[in-house]
Amino acid sequence: MKIQHSKLFFMIHEKSAGVIVFRMQPKEGLQYLVLYHRGVYWNFPKGRVEPGETETEAALRELKEEAGIDNVKLVEGWRQQTQFFFKERRNNKTELIKKDFILYLAKAPIGAELKISSEHNGYGWFDFKTASKYLRFKGLKEILAEAESFIKSKLNKK
Secondary structure (H helix, E strand, O other): OOOOOOOOOOEEEEEEEEEEEEEEEOOOEEEEEEEEEOOOEEEOOEEEOOOOOOHHHHHHHHHHHHHOOOOOOEEEEEEEEEEEEEEEEEOOEEEEEEEEEEEEEEEOOOOOOOOOOOOEEEEEEEOHHHHHHHEOOHHHHHHHHHHHHHHHHHHHOO
C-alpha cells in the first residue's frame, strides 16, 4: 500500500487598507482614481497596515505615498472589506497569503494634483463602467459598485 503525504501549507495573513477616491467633474460626472500597478494590474491606492497603525491611518498614508494626495476626509459610515488568497515568492519559497483588504471612501480635494509613486506606471480618473473594466478582482468591482450606489444616494439627497 502506497501512502502519500500531503504537504502542509502555512498561510501568511496580511491586512491592507486603501481608499477609493472620487471626484465630480462638470462634464465627465462622477469619476474614480485607479492606479496602474507595476504594469500588471489596476487598483486603488492601498498598502499594508503597519504594526501600531490603525486601518484609517494606513489608508491615508498609502493614499499620500502612492498618489500624493493628502488632506482628504474619509466619508463617514463607509467601510468595505474583502479578502483574497494569492501565492508569492518570498525567501526563495512560494508562500500562500490570505489578504484582508479594507477600503474607505474619500472625495478628492478640489484641484488635487497627483504625484504617483515609483511602484505605479500610471493612473486614470474613470467613470464607474470603465473603472470596473480595469479592476481585475471581482471583490473590488463589487465594492466599487457599493461606492457608486452610496455616493449617488448621497448626491440625490442634496
